[in-house]
Amino acid sequence: MSESTSSPSSALLTRLLQFDVNPVWVKDLRQASRSWTVTGTLLLMLLVFYLISLGAVIFGEAQNRAANYLGPTIFGTIGLTSLVAAYIFIPIYIGVRTMMERISINADLQYISIMSPQKIIGGKVLSSVYLIVLFYSAAVPFLVFSYLLRGIDLPTILLAVALTFTLNVLLTMGAIVIALAPLHTVMKILAALFVGGNAIFTSIWIVGAAVAGSVITRGLSSANFWEEFIPFVATYLVDFLILAGLLYQVAVAFITPSSANRSLPLRRYVTFMSGAMIIQFLLWSWFEQEEAFVIPIVLGIGAISILGMFFCIGGRDDLSIRVKRTIPTNPFRRFIAFFFYNGTLSCLLWLLILWLATMTCLFGFNILWDNHQSGTFLDESQTLNFYVGSSLYALYAFAYALLGVWLHRTFFPKRTPKLATLFLVLLIILPFLFLMIFYFIFTQKMIDEDWVLPGMVINVGMVMANSNDDERNLHLMVHLGSALFMILVALALNFKWLKTQITQFCPYERKPETTTPLPPPPPSTGPNNELPPVLDRG
Amino acid sequence: MKIIVENLRREFGQTVAVNDVSFQFESGQIFGFVGPNGAGKTTSMRIMATLDEPTAGDVRLDNLSVVEDPERARHLIGFVPDELRAYWDTTVNDYIDFFARAYGLRGDVREQAVLSVEEFTNTAGIRDKQLRSLSKGMKQRVSLARALVSDPQFLILDEPAAGLDPRARIELRELLVLLANQGKAIFISSHILAELTEICHGAVIIEQGRILDAGETGSLIERRREKLTYALRALSDPTKLLRDLLEMPHVDQPRQAGHEIQFDVEGAEENAFEVLNLIIQRGHRVIEFRQTKANLEDIFMNITEGKVQ
Numbered sequence: 001m002s003e004s005t006s007s008p009s010s011a012l013l014t015r016l017l018q019f020d021v022n023p024v025w026v027k028d029l030r031q032a033s034r035s036w037t038v039t040g041t042l043l044l045m046l047l048v049f050y051l052i053s054l055g056a057v058i059f060g061e062a063q064n065r066a067a068n069y070l071g072p073t074i075f076g077t078i079g080l081t082s083l084v085a086a087y088i089f090i091p092i093y094i095g096v097r098t099m100m101e102r103i104s105i106n107a108d109l110q111y112i113s114i115m116s117p118q119k120i121i122g123g124k125v126l127s128s129v130y131l132i133v134l135f136y137s138a139a140v141p142f143l144v145f146s147y148l149l150r151g152i153d154l155p156t157i158l159l160a161v162a163l164t165f166t167l168n169v170l171l172t173m174g175a176i177v178i179a180l181a182p183l184h185t186v187m188k189i190l191a192a193l194f195v196g197g198n199a200i201f202t203s204i205w206i207v208g209a210a211v212a213g214s215v216i217t218r219g220l221s222s223a224n225f226w227e228e229f230i231p232f233v234a235t236y237l238v239d240f241l242i243l244a245g246l247l248y249q250v251a252v253a254f255i256t257p258s259s260a261n262r263s264l265p266l267r268r269y270v271t272f273m274s275g276a277m278i279i280q281f282l283l284w285s286w287f288e289q290e291e292a293f294v295i296p297i298v299l300g301i302g303a304i305s306i307l308g309m310f311f312c313i314g315g316r317d318d319l320s321i322r323v324k325r326t327i328p329t330n331p332f333r334r335f336i337a338f339f340f341y342n343g344t345l346s347c348l349l350w351l352l353i354l355w356l357a358t359m360t361c362l363f364g365f366n367i368l369w370d371n372h373q374s375g376t377f378l379d380e381s382q383t384l385n386f387y388v389g390s391s392l393y394a395l396y397a398f399a400y401a402l403l404g405v406w407l408h409r410t411f412f413p414k415r416t417p418k419l420a421t422l423f424l425v426l427l428i429i430l431p432f433l434f435l436m437i438f439y440f441i442f443t444q445k446m447i448d449e450d451w452v453l454p455g456m457v458i459n460v461g462m463v464m465a466n467s468n469d470d471e472r473n474l475h476l477m478v479h480l481g482s483a484l485f486m487i488l489v490a491l492a493l494n495f496k497w498l499k500t501q502i503t504q505f506c507p508y509e510r511k512p513e514t515t516t517p518l519p520p521p522p523p524s525t526g527p528n529n530e531l532p533p534v535l536d537r538g
Numbered sequence: 539m540k541i542i543v544e545n546l547r548r549e550f551g552q553t554v555a556v557n558d559v560s561f562q563f564e565s566g567q568i569f570g571f572v573g574p575n576g577a578g579k580t581t582s583m584r585i586m587a588t589l590d591e592p593t594a595g596d597v598r599l600d601n602l603s604v605v606e607d608p609e610r611a612r613h614l615i616g617f618v619p620d621e622l623r624a625y626w627d628t629t630v631n632d633y634i635d636f637f638a639r640a641y642g643l644r645g646d647v648r649e650q651a652v653l654s655v656e657e658f659t660n661t662a663g664i665r666d667k668q669l670r671s672l673s674k675g676m677k678q679r680v681s682l683a684r685a686l687v688s689d690p691q692f693l694i695l696d697e698p699a700a701g702l703d704p705r706a707r708i709e710l711r712e713l714l715v716l717l718a719n720q721g722k723a724i725f726i727s728s729h730i731l732a733e734l735t736e737i738c739h740g741a742v743i744i745e746q747g748r749i750l751d752a753g754e755t756g757s758l759i760e761r762r763r764e765k766l767t768y769a770l771r772a773l774s775d776p777t778k779l780l781r782d783l784l785e786m787p788h789v790d791q792p793r794q795a796g797h798e799i800q801f802d803v804e805g806a807e808e809n810a811f812e813v814l815n816l817i818i819q820r821g822h823r824v825i826e827f828r829q830t831k832a833n834l835e836d837i838f839m840n841i842t843e844g845k846v847q
Contacts (some may be wrong), residue, residue, distance in 0.1 A: 027632070034627035035669075072767035103625075109619070109684070112588050113640035114612050257608060259591055322606045414552060 011230060023115065023132070024123025028097070032131055037093060044086050049142045052077050074212065075143060082139040086168050087200050094128050095175030095196075099188060102180060102255075118251045121176070121248055128172040136165060155220050155328045163490060165241045167203040173247040174199055180254040239363055242273050259320035259341075267340045267350055268306075274301050274354055278361050284371075291377055294362060298367045298390055305355040305394050309401045310459075312347035314421035317405075317501065324508035333391060338505050344417075345501035348401055355384060355394040380404060381469040389464045394455035395483040400427045402490030409497060423494065432458040454482030539565045539600050539614070539691050541723050544604035546595035548581050548747075555581045556592070557747040559837065563725075563740055568718045570734040570755075571727035572838055573744035575724045580620070580746070583696045587617035588727065596666045610642060615639075616690030620697040622669065622677040631656070631665035631674070634683050641688035643754075651687050657711065659683040675706035682713065693717060695726040701731065711737050734831035758774050759837055765790065765802040768810055770817070772799070786813055800830065 032038045056074045101110070111122065142159055178191050210216050218230040249269045256262035278297055285293035317326075323342050328334045338351040369377040378386055404424035412419050435456075436447050449466040452475040453459040460479055466472040491498065544698055548556040562568040571579050584590040586597050599602040603685040604611040625633055634655060638648045640824035656662040658674040659679045664672065670682065677699055685693060695714075699707050707730070710773040717738055718724050728734050734741065735755060742752040751758060757840055772779055776794055783792035783801055803810045807829075 020639065020644045023636055027636040030632050031627045034629075108638055109617065109623070109637070112608075112612055112615075112617065113637060114609065114642055114688075115557070115640050116609075145628075257591065259605065259608070321603075325606075414549075416551065417564065426719065465542075484640075 014302075022119060022123035023125060023187035024110065024120050027110075028124065028127035029130060031097075032093075034125065038131070041085065041089050041382075042135065045082065045135070046138055049078050049139065053080065053142055053145060065340055074145065075157065075160075078139055078142045079164070079211065080204075080208075082135065083164055083204060086135045087171055087203060090128065090131055090135065090168065091171045091175035091196065091200070094124070094131070094172050094193075095179040095192060096122060098176050098179035099185070103185070111255060117252045120255060121251045124251075125169075125173060125175055125248065128176070129169060132165060132172065134169050136161060153217075155221075156211075156216050159216045160207070163210055163216075164207050165235075166237075167206065170240065170243055170247065171196070171199055171203060173244060173251070176255070177247050177251050180251050182254060185299040197320075234285070238276070238280065242276055245269060246273055258316050259322055261323045261342055263324060263342045263347065264340050267347075267428070271306060273353065274304065274358065277301065278358060282361075286373075288524065289373060291369075294365070297358060297362065301358045302390060302393060305351045305396045307352045309348055309397045310421055310424060312351070313344055313401050313405050313408075313424065314416075314418040315344065315347075316342070317417065321508055324504075324506070327505060327507045329507050334505070334507075338502075341505070343501055343505070344405060346496060347506075348398060352394060352398050355391065359391060363387065384473045384476055385464055388480055389460065392460045392476070392479050392483055394458060395480070395487065396428075396455075396460070397424075397512050399483055399486035399490050400424045400457070402487065402494055403427055405497065406490060406493045407492075428457055432456045452478050453480055455486055463531050539723055541692060541725070543582075543586070544596050544598065545687045545797040546582060546585060546597065547593045548590065549593045550587060550804050555747055556585070559595070559742075559744065559747070560751050561742050561749065561752040563723060565721050565723045566718055567739040568714060568737050569725040570738040570741035570834065571725060571744065572731060572734065572741055572834060572843060573727075577744045578747040579744060580696055581728060583694050584724070587615055587694050588612055589617070604714055613688070616685030616688065618678070618681045618685045618693070618698055619832070620700060622681040625841040627667050629666050630661055630669060630671050630680050630683075633669055633680065634661075637684045638687045643688070651689075653685075655683040655686045656686045658686065660709070662705075674701040675847075676705060678706070678710065679701060682736075683709075686717075692723045693725070695724065697727055697729065699730050700726050707733060731835040731838055732833055735835070738834070741834055741837075743838060743841060750841050751837070755834065759833070765804055766807065766810060766812075767800060767802050767830045769795070769826070769828050770799045770801070770824065771797065772817070773823040773825060776819070779817070780823055782822070783813075783818070786816050789813055798826070810831060 034525045170453040249266045253266045275489045279292050279298050328337050338346050366377040404420040408420035451463040539692040542563050546559040573579050585592050595725050634652050636653050659682050661679050743750045780792050783789050788804050791804040
């Protein structure tokens with residue numbers, strides 16, 4: 001029976017029978033198993049564990065055993081050693097390998113095989129996870145040994161290992177993202193040092209606080225185990241999955257050809273992720289009756305919206321034919337699709353809408369809170385600061401981004417679009433910097449919160465810190481007016497470009513001469529794959 | 539299958555690496571890609587292999603666009619870059635097996651495919667060796683094996699003969715002729731032009747990103763040849779023969795090349811007949827007189843200026 005006529009169940013059965021492990025996973029693990037770097041690090045780690053355990057038993061027994069301190073001591077020392085080894089070594093190892101595969105002219109040929117970007121990244125993540133498991137499994141016998149020496153309970157060990165493991169997975173995925181980012185190698189190394197380095201130390205600090213600070217132990221023995229500790233662990237797991245998903249989607253977008261619609265899965269995911277983040281923190285805020293839980297929403301989605309604007313103007317703003325071919329013909333669906341497909345304008349608008357939708361949700365929550373909870377969500381004096389003050393960052397970023405695009409398109413149209421991002425940064429920094437320097441030179445004073453500098457986003461933070469409510473609110477409204485005015489000017493300057501961006505978003509119509517049917521897929525993957533005959537060397 | 543390159547253009551900032559390149563050839567043909575360093579050969583080949591995207595233009599495999607549908611095009615393309623990326627800690631067999639998996643081959647089919655290409659490219663004997671320990675020639679074989687494991691219809695080879703010893707070059711040439719006879723379209727760039735002349739059905743000559751000439755090798759040579767070169771062997775004093783040749787009409791640049799004398803004759807073949815008559819009339823005892831075959835090297839030197847971007 002041909003595949004086209006077979007039932008879905010038999011097709012599924014065929015797929016299951018033909019299941020093959022991810023090729024990248026197999027390759028990476030084969031390489032890791034043959035690598036002296038991995039084997040050497042593992043052996044060194046085991047030696048250190050052995051020496052620590054031996055040293056603790058020999059030298060620490062006399063004074064500590066009676067007080068049941070030996071178990072936690074060994075657990076802490078071994079945990080920290082494996083933590084440092086796995087948190088530093090594995091992301092560097094995976095990141096360097098991945099970066100080498102993508103180096104410009106010699107790009108690894110796996111990226112032009114028929115594997116999808118999802119499959120490649122999936123394979124890389126799987127092999128990273130396997131490597132992490134390998135490192136942790138080396139530590140397990142020693143951790144169990146610490147349990148046998150008492151002073152630490154098994155659930156604490158398991159939870160600490162789970163926390164360490166999940167953070168390690170995130171760090172390694174972050175390393176993959178940095179390695180695949182379309183940046184110069186030097187920039188990647190700098191990003192790895194600053195972002196990666198900070199992430200590693202933060203992760204070590206989190207694990208240290210959770211284990212050494214007895215957060216896990218106290219949580220497990222807490223009277224509010226089901227009401228607080230379990231929801232907390234569940235939230236952590238959900239956030240881990242969400243963040244891992246984001247890193248996965250970003251990595252996939254980085255290796256997807258720019259002619260493909262690589263924005264769609266990423267923007268869809270970020271929209272879903274933002275929704276999940278809003279729901280999660282609003283629920284926490286509502287049930288814990290703690291308004292401060294909404295701060296991660298403002299910071300998280302604010303960072304995504306603003307940083308997204310920085311990056312999206314540095315990319316390709318025309319639509320390839322293959323993207324155009326997938327544009328829906330239905331006007332409503334096309335309207336929605338516009339915000340999720342490739343394109344600079346669509347990305348800027350999507351990010352702005354994401355921010356405005358977040359603010360709308362928070363405002364709705366604010367009303368619900370004021371009506372149903374005891375006390376008000378925000379002080380009356382802080383309302384404008386919260387909604388307008390935070391929105392000003394997104395609005396200014398939007399205006400600067402449009403101006404950056406205009407500067408690039410007007411003065412350097414043949415240069416890389418990354419220049420638009422550079423202009424955005426310069427527009428933010430330079431005017432404020434010059435003003436500050438000149439003001440200081442002439443007055444020997446610094447600009448403070450009494451100043452209102454329309455068009456300068458750095459000034460917004462100072463204005464928000466102003467303790468005089470009336471003055472602050474007035475300044476905020478001036479900034480709001482200035483941001484909206486800048487947006488209008490930028491839109492007017494970019495009028496032609498805006499028109500092109502909108503009109504190009506229409507379904508692709510094939511020219512009559514190219515309507516001949518495409519050839520069928522080659523039989524290279526089929527069972528009758530014929531290979532060249534053996535060369536007769538006789 | 540017909541390979542059609544249409545108005546290909548690739549810009550890197552202000553630099554135009556490939557400028558309006560168009561040509562075509564088909565299955566069963568070996569086409570050479572000739573040009574000085576920096577002419578845009580590798581860039582063009584990377585675009586054809588879907589490793590890069592053109593600023594404008596397209597490459598079509600029949601009706602399948604490499605730009606619009608790279609995922610489908612990859613089923614048909616095998617790419618052999620100028621250098622095999624040295625996978626760390628990977629054996630020859632693991633390397634080829636990985637690409638067989640990457641192209642969706644499964645189970646016994648994959649094992650058979652890997653074995654076949656290893657035998658075809660004579661790499662079966664080194665299957666357990668690490669890639670980094672291989673010689674340049676062996677690496678090229680492995681690279682070819684990797685490209686062939688998915689049985690592509692269109693093979694792109696970027697400087698595959700560079701750094702190979704004479705024996706390895708001859709073997710590579712044999713392999714390519716065999717593959718072309720099996721109906722594969724082969725596009726090859728090389729600096730060893732004499733070898734390309736022997737195996738190529740056609741050639742594309744490129745300089746500074748622009749095509750200088752393209753077509754079947756025979757017609758390319760005919761079209762571009764301004765003078766005919768002849769070789770002569772005579773039982774007489776070569777110095778006197780050279781002096782006499784210098785005085786003869788239509789003769790240009792007489793020179794000694796080993797045991798024979800070579801000279802160019804301007805105009806039609808009748809002029810060569812006239813020159814031969816004059817040589818005999820002057821008492822030289824001619825024992826061999828033949829027209830030397832022009833090759834791609836002559837054409838290349840004739841039409842390129844050695845400019846780079």
